[in-house]
Amino acid sequence: MKRISGFRRHRIAGPILVVAALFTIGTAFGVASALPSAQQSITTGTSTLVSEGKAIFLRGCSSCHGLHAEGGSIAPSLIGVGSASVDFQVGTGRMPMADMSQQAMQKKPVYNAQETAALAAYVASLAPGPSSVTNESLTYERDGNSALGGQLFRTNCAMCHNFAGQGGALTNGKYAPSLMGVEPKYIYEAMVTGPQSMPKFTDATITPQEKLSIIKWLQAANHEQNQGGASLGRVGPVTEGLLGWVLGLGLLIGAAAWLAMKAK
Amino acid sequence: MSNQVERFQDPGLPEHVHRNADVDPIAEKRAERQVAVLFLLSAVGTVLTIASYIFVKSDKYTYLPIMGSTNIQQLCLGIGLTASTLFIGLGAIQWAKKLMPDQEVIAERHEFRSEEADREDFVATLKENGGQAGLGRRSLIKRTMGLALGLVGLSPLVLLRDTGPLPKKFLNTTDWAAGTKLLLDPAGTPIKASDLEVGAVAQVLPELPAGTERTLENTGKDAVLLIRLRPEDFNLDAERLSWTHEGIIAFSKICTHMGCAVALYEQQTHHLLCPCHQSTFDVTRAAKVIFGPAARPLPQLAITVDADGYLVAKQPFTVPVGPSFWERNSSNG
Numbered sequence: 001m002k003r004i005s006g007f008r009r010h011r012i013a014g015p016i017l018v019v020a021a022l023f024t025i026g027t028a029f030g031v032a033s034a035l036p037s038a039q040q041s042i043t044t045g046t047s048t049l050v051s052e053g054k055a056i057f058l059r060g061c062s063s064c065h066g067l068h069a070e071g072g073s074i075a076p077s078l079i080g081v082g083s084a085s086v087d088f089q090v091g092t093g094r095m096p097m098a099d100m101s102q103q104a105m106q107k108k109p110v111y112n113a114q115e116t117a118a119l120a121a122y123v124a125s126l127a128p129g130p131s132s133v134t135n136e137s138l139t140y141e142r143d144g145n146s147a148l149g150g151q152l153f154r155t156n157c158a159m160c161h162n163f164a165g166q167g168g169a170l171t172n173g174k175y176a177p178s179l180m181g182v183e184p185k186y187i188y189e190a191m192v193t194g195p196q197s198m199p200k201f202t203d204a205t206i207t208p209q210e211k212l213s214i215i216k217w218l219q220a221a222n223h224e225q226n227q228g229g230a231s232l233g234r235v236g237p238v239t240e241g242l243l244g245w246v247l248g249l250g251l252l253i254g255a256a257a258w259l260a261m262k263a264k
Numbered sequence: 265m266s267n268q269v270e271r272f273q274d275p276g277l278p279e280h281v282h283r284n285a286d287v288d289p290i291a292e293k294r295a296e297r298q299v300a301v302l303f304l305l306s307a308v309g310t311v312l313t314i315a316s317y318i319f320v321k322s323d324k325y326t327y328l329p330i331m332g333s334t335n336i337q338q339l340c341l342g343i344g345l346t347a348s349t350l351f352i353g354l355g356a357i358q359w360a361k362k363l364m365p366d367q368e369v370i371a372e373r374h375e376f377r378s379e380e381a382d383r384e385d386f387v388a389t390l391k392e393n394g395g396q397a398g399l400g401r402r403s404l405i406k407r408t409m410g411l412a413l414g415l416v417g418l419s420p421l422v423l424l425r426d427t428g429p430l431p432k433k434f435l436n437t438t439d440w441a442a443g444t445k446l447l448l449d450p451a452g453t454p455i456k457a458s459d460l461e462v463g464a465v466a467q468v469l470p471e472l473p474a475g476t477e478r479t480l481e482n483t484g485k486d487a488v489l490l491i492r493l494r495p496e497d498f499n500l501d502a503e504r505l506s507w508t509h510e511g512i513i514a515f516s517k518i519c520t521h522m523g524c525a526v527a528l529y530e531q532q533t534h535h536l537l538c539p540c541h542q543s544t545f546d547v548t549r550a551a552k553v554i555f556g557p558a559a560r561p562l563p564q565l566a567i568t569v570d571a572d573g574y575l576v577a578k579q580p581f582t583v584p585v586g587p588s589f590w591e592r593n594s595s596n597g
Contacts, residue, residue, distance in 0.1 A: 148450075151450050152450065155449050155450055155467050156465075156467055159525060159526075159527040159528050159539055160528050160539075168539065170528060170530055170537060171530065171533070171535055171537050171542075171544055171555070174530065176528075194463050194464070194531055196532060197530040197531060197532055197533070198531065199463055199464055199465040199491070199529050199531045200461055200463045200464035200465075200531070201464065201465070202459060202460060202461050202464045204455070204456070204458075204459030204460070205448060205455065205459055205460065205464065205465075205466040207451075210451070225325055225333055225335065226331075226332060226333055226334060226335070227335050227338060228335070228338055229331055229334050229335070229338060229339060229342065230330065230331045230332065230334075231332070258357070259357060259361075262281075262283075262361075263283050263285075263361040263362050264283060264284055
């Protein structure tokens with residue numbers, strides 16, 4: 001004990017202490033940042049994907065979205081939109097837009113799956129945002145509740161997308177698309193990112209599990225058999241009324257004319 | 265050239281043309297067979313209806329062009345029922361047109377006005393008997409009778425009150441009060457400002473006092489839409505701006521036109537659209553009506569946060585929500 005306290009007053013005790021302290025802090029910092037650095041190594045692993053994505057971006061997207069994805073007068077900034085947004089917009093063919101119409105329409109995708117993934121990786125590398133998902137990761141069959149999904153859909157989605165997910169009109173030629181036959185991952189990504197006119201449905205307001213329930217309900221609605229024959233687009237009284245007026249009334253007029261004609 | 269117009273000759277009635285079935289026994293037999301076949305088709309339709317109900321499985325589907333996937337049993341029932349009723353009608357018409365008697369009858373029109381002598385006779389009788397009954401003299405009886413006849417119609421009017429309770433203040437008020445928590449619909453959980461990103465929306469209902477059950481009538485006037493914008497996007501006066509919280513603005517979802525749920529929010533244009541009659545409201549200008557038949561903006565709910573950070577109502581709605589009604593309290597617009 002006496003030897004230690006004597007050493008404490010030694011001339012070189014101070015410098016040794018400083019070096020030891022620096023060493024300890026440095027090691028601790030290294031250990032503490034081990035997790036992020038592990039993630040970083042994944043990013044460096046995909047850095048080729050990012051640079052590939054950047055090349056595609058400069059070629060195909062930068063004329064509207066800017067050289068650094070900062071946006072322009074005709075296109076929004078993509079910083080912070082995340083890979084989910086890119087996967088949705090490019091994967092469904094909405095981006096790149098064919099023309100400056102009211103809204104970007106779904107069409108045959110311009111980029112294949114790998115190019116889309118590269119673009120998504122590049123945009124995700126700019127700033128954190130919602131991550132893209134895969135159909136396999138959405139275990140809606142196991143974790144979803146279609147009754148709850150239907151309730152959530154009617155409260156949050158049906159006003160634009162129709163009570164049966166058939167889509168509907170918005171203002172000035174914009175429209176909410178039909179949700180029939182849409183891949184589960186695109187439904188999920190649309191809810192998270194709020195593409196175009198659609199508002200965002202954050203995980204706090206509709207939890208990921210509730211989102212799976214909505215998808216499960218939509219899949220059920222998609223595969224619903226038509227019990228009574230032609231569903232007439234499942235848009236309710238509009239087409240039913242049109243058919244009633246045109247076909248039904250036409251038949252009645254024909255019958256009336258036949259009744260009044262004199263037989264030969 | 266003569267100015268005289270040639271007098272138009274009354275062509276008279278066209279000559280009656282007999283039908284084939286009236287003159288040709290073969291055509292008559294053919295028409296008879298046609299009617300019989302139509303009635304037989306109806307009978308077949310009934311048999312098809314009953315047989316498909318009993319023998320066709322209700323979960324079998326087939327693909328039809330235009331119609332798409334169709335339930336076979338429902339299809340057979342539809343065809344059978346249509347045939348069984350339609351062919352009775354067609355048979356009856358064919359029978360009447362081809363085989364039933366075909367004579368032309370002329371029915372002369374009569375004058376509606378009675379003979380002058382009859383009319384005078386009627387007036388004379390009325391005057392004579394009326395005078396005897398004292399209609400002209402006894403004014404007390406006339407007046408009390410008028411009173412009785414006038415009042416007798418009132419009792420059914422009073423009974424109309426039994427059609428239901430009076431709405432009283434129900435339509436003028438909602439369940440929102442100062443400090444009422446905003447609960448997510450349908451989850452029923454409270455919500456924090458940080459739960460909403462810019463561009464996000466949430467459908468909320470008020471937290472009801474413990475023990476109160478949420479009814480459809482309540483939801484029909486309490487439903488509120490929360491929208492988060494960038495605060496610099498707002499174009500509000502100071503009071504309305506103080507009703508928002510960090511860019512989150514709350515509106516009644518009940519359209520001021522006919523009461524549909526207004527929740528079609530376009531996050532790029534900040535427009536709210538009513539799906540029923542296309543009334544469009546500008547969220548950045550306190551839901552000002554920019555298109556459509558709605559006469560008033562959607563009522564804005566003043567919101568703030570409580571001590572725990574949950575979004576709560578700052579005060580009740582200042583105006584009644586929803587469409588106009590007779591007793592609407594319009595003191596605040």
